[in-house]
Amino acid sequence: MINLIHNEMIKIVRKKRLLIIAAIIAVLVALFTYAQLKRVQSIQERLGTTDWRSQLQQQIIDTQNRLNSSGISEEWRKFLQIRLRQQQYYLDHNINPSAPGAPTFMRMFVENSIDLFIPLMVMVISADLVSSEASGGTIKLLLTRPVKRWRILLSKYLAMILAVSFILLSLGVISYLISGIVFGFGGWTLPLLTGFSVQGEELDTSNVHLIPQWKYLLMEFGLAWFVSIVVGTLTFMLSVLMRSTAAVMGIMLAALISGAILSSMVSSWESAKYLFMVNLRLTDYVSGMAPPIDGMTLGFSMTVLTVWGLAALIISFLVFTRRDVY
Numbered sequence: 001m002i003n004l005i006h007n008e009m010i011k012i013v014r015k016k017r018l019l020i021i022a023a024i025i026a027v028l029v030a031l032f033t034y035a036q037l038k039r040v041q042s043i044q045e046r047l048g049t050t051d052w053r054s055q056l057q058q059q060i061i062d063t064q065n066r067l068n069s070s071g072i073s074e075e076w077r078k079f080l081q082i083r084l085r086q087q088q089y090y091l092d093h094n095i096n097p098s099a100p101g102a103p104t105f106m107r108m109f110v111e112n113s114i115d116l117f118i119p120l121m122v123m124v125i126s127a128d129l130v131s132s133e134a135s136g137g138t139i140k141l142l143l144t145r146p147v148k149r150w151r152i153l154l155s156k157y158l159a160m161i162l163a164v165s166f167i168l169l170s171l172g173v174i175s176y177l178i179s180g181i182v183f184g185f186g187g188w189t190l191p192l193l194t195g196f197s198v199q200g201e202e203l204d205t206s207n208v209h210l211i212p213q214w215k216y217l218l219m220e221f222g223l224a225w226f227v228s229i230v231v232g233t234l235t236f237m238l239s240v241l242m243r244s245t246a247a248v249m250g251i252m253l254a255a256l257i258s259g260a261i262l263s264s265m266v267s268s269w270e271s272a273k274y275l276f277m278v279n280l281r282l283t284d285y286v287s288g289m290a291p292p293i294d295g296m297t298l299g300f301s302m303t304v305l306t307v308w309g310l311a312a313l314i315i316s317f318l319v320f321t322r323r324d325v326y
Contacts, residue, residue, distance in 0.1 A: 004155030101187025
């Protein structure tokens with residue numbers, strides 16, 4: 001099995017997609033770092049101070065003004081109300097939720113990329129693991145070896161998991177190094193609040209507690225890794241079912257983009273909570289953001305994603321071990 005996994009990893013590395021993904025991450029992190037720097041400078045110039053309390057107070061005023069404006073949707077109004085309560089909670093407890101530093105940038109980057117950017121990078125790796133060999137005919141040579149089919153497919157799946165882990169590791173290291181040059185490398189022990197929960201339109205703070213930012217980051221990267229594995233498994237299944245890599249990428253791209261859109265529109269469509277793409281933003285539960293649909297929790301979303309992932313894995317092995325190759 002180790003030799004099979006090694007062989008699959010060589011195939012992935014030779015396609016240079018991991019290097020391309022790392023380069024894409026580096027470019028985007030550099031752009032977002034510059035944008036964040038300009039945003040901080042703009043706020044400081046507008047307020048005339050570097051005091052974070054004054055900045056947070058201004059954010060509260062801005063949120064209140066947006067709530068008082070007409071024409072915003074109920075979903076957006078609910079989000080702003082919960083966000084306002086969180087901001088006020090941080091201010092009352094003298095905690096700066098956006099203290100400058102590379103760890104803070106890493107946290108924000110993961111939170112904003114868990115439902116689209118990271119899954120897209122995973123999809124690029126997983127989409128052609130089987131379909132490219134089926135369309136190119138090399139799968140026939142692979143199956144002529146005295147190795148059971150399920151072992152061959154398992155080696156490809158384990159190689160996919162290693163590649164996904166490398167993507168998450170690259171994202172963390174690259175975002176830390178690039179943003180650290182601008183914002184500094186400190187902030188690992190910054191106290192952050194977690195344990196918020198949303199009940200209807202009310203923000204429950206009874207379980208709120210402080211944890212250092214390094215623990216917070218471990219939680220968010222762990223959730224991002226879990227989401228990446230599920231998305232990779234679903235893409236892997238499509239790669240087994242279809243011979244066209246373009247078709248696999250098209251289907252997954254449509255699903256991910258539709259999920260990003262649906263998450264802000266499905267509050268009244270309760271059955272949509274069973275769709276995998278509506279449950280990708282697991283980090284929102286850690287930060288206390290309102291779920292897309294009332295009643296959704298971290299445990300529920302992880303269960304839904306687990307069911308989708310297991311179903312995709314079972315289908316992949318059943319189809320691959322029984323299908324005729326021609």
